[in-house]
Amino acid sequence: MxxxxxxxxxxxxxxxxxxxxxxxxxxxxxxxxxxxxxxxxxxxxxxxxxxxxxxxxxxxxxxxxxxxxVPPVTRAHLLDITRSRQFVEPEALRLAMEAGGAAWEDEIVASLSLLKREVERRTPEESWLDVYEAKHHRFHRALIAACPLVSLRAFCDDLYMQTTRYRRLMKSVTPDWQRMAAAHQALADLVLARDAAAQQALRDHIGTTASRVLAMFGDADPP
CATH class of the missing domain: 1.10.10.10 (Winged helix-like DNA-binding domain superfamily/Winged helix DNA-binding domain)
Structure with missing residues (x-):
């Protein structure tokens, strides 16, 4: 928090x-x-x-x-921040999995639980979406929180927020909430197991999020 x-x-x-x-x-x-x-x-x-x-x-x-x-929204910029995230965030995750201890694991479990609980109580109000986004951000921060490179974590966080701006502006929050919750659970399971596949899973997760937004630009190719 x-x-x-x-x-x-x-x-x-x-x-x-x-x-x-x-x-x-x-x-x-x-x-x-x-x-x-x-x-x-x-x-x-x-x-x-x-x-x-x-x-x-x-x-x-x-x-x-x-x-x-305020910056404009463009397909080129979204592709830039998406591919940058796919390049740096899995590396931050790898370092976190190497360095993370019990407190790191506990925060991943806690933030995932809060995220799933928020999805269960969802409402159509914009105020709920603000709360959901905060819980979603906390989970993604938790994944890389044990990365010892402070500047790398900060860069990942800036890119995450840039991506969130596109999702919010393009109204591309997923309609399939249960599938989304399952995807975050699967990602957390890989990370907590220190499974090297977690890096590719995170890369794919970032690409899936961006693909929904890119579709609104008329782009069918996944990043």
């Missing part, structure tokens, strides 16, 4: 990232400080720093005299 942001800059960064990922700030929307201050209650200084941080992470675009804006 995320710790509470320690500063106004961190809180503003978290708030804006969440709104961009959820689509509350839509693609290509201009991010003007005055509007954001009225929307969030944060001052211009922390908001400016938050936007600079988000630009470095790829969640915001900065263009000279035009200022900051």
């Amino acid at each position: 995320d710790a509470a942001p320690a500063t106004a800059v961190e809180a503003a960064t978290h708030r804006l990232r969440e709104e961009i990922v959820a689509g509350a700030l839509p693609p290509e929307a201009r991010l003007r400080l005055r509007d954001l201050a009225a929307r969030t209650g944060y001052g211009a200084t922390p908001l400016r720093e938050a936007l600079s941080r988000l630009a470095a992470e790829g969640f915001v675009v900065f263009e000279g005299q035009k200022g900051f804006s």
Whole structure:
């Protein structure tokens, strides 16, 4: 679970990232400080720093005299982040399986249980989807939490959030919830068994998620 942001800059960064990922700030929307201050209650200084941080992470675009804006959604960008995830996340998982101990295993089991329970209580409200996404994110973080390379984990997390933005914007959350729960259980079982097949399973899982979104771009080829 995320710790509470320690500063106004961190809180503003978290708030804006969440709104961009959820689509509350839509693609290509201009991010003007005055509007954001009225929307969030944060001052211009922390908001400016938050936007600079988000630009470095790829969640915001900065263009000279035009200022900051939300990135567009494109097939090329989705393929980029998907293939990048398929390249780096299985490696982070391999390192986690080598280094992980009992606490790592316990968090995988706990986060999976919370995810499955959330699926069982699903509702059509957007607020439920926000809670589900938080539980889903916790599970994927748990898988690689024992990876000793902090920068690699952070990069994986940024790519995960970029993928989530596409899923949310394209309304591509799976309609087959039971199959989704089973897929996460199977992935967790391989990881907890330290089975090398877990790497390919994770790679396939990432590709399956992206394929649903790519289909909405008219692309039938899996990543």
